[in-house]
Amino acid sequence: MEITLNPSELETLANRFRALADPTRLQILMAICNQERNVQDICDRTGLHQGNVSKHLRLMKDAGVVACRRDSVWRYYRVIDKELMTFCNFGRKDSIHL
Numbered sequence: 001m002e003i004t005l006n007p008s009e010l011e012t013l014a015n016r017f018r019a020l021a022d023p024t025r026l027q028i029l030m031a032i033c034n035q036e037r038n039v040q041d042i043c044d045r046t047g048l049h050q051g052n053v054s055k056h057l058r059l060m061k062d063a064g065v066v067a068c069r070r071d072s073v074w075r076y077y078r079v080i081d082k083e084l085m086t087f088c089n090f091g092r093k094d095s096i097h098l
Contacts, residue, residue, distance in 0.1 A: 015063035016084055024048065025056045032066065033085050036078035 005013065019025055031037060031045045042053050057077055060066045065081045079085055 012064070016065065016081065019060050019063045019065045019081075019084065022056070024052065025060060028053060028056055028060070029065070029079060029085070032077055033079055036069075036076045038074045038076050040074075042077070 019029075027046050027048070028042055031042050037045070039050060039053055039057070042048070042057075043050050046053070057066060057068070061068055061077075065079065065084055066077050067080045069076050069078075
């Protein structure tokens with residue numbers, strides 16, 4: 001099967017893969033995959049520092065993987081790229097059947 005993508009589509013695809021290219025980002029994605037969470041909750045669930053979590057969330061937001069909403073002083077993040085979550089689940093070793 002041949003797939004043809006224009007330059008814009010290639011850039012979007014590269015950004016999506018870049019969002020998966022770091023174990024820390026994957027850990028953050030797993031923390032918010034089923035429920036919107038604020039940064040502090042993500043830190044509590046992952047054991048990561050707030051600055052590190054914020055940096056990775058910003059990259060994933062720019063890539064269109066997560067969205068953010070502000071409520072008072074808190075920022076809440078949720079996964080908006082559900083296809084990416086399906087891909088992550090497919091990539092798990094125990095889900096691959098050869």
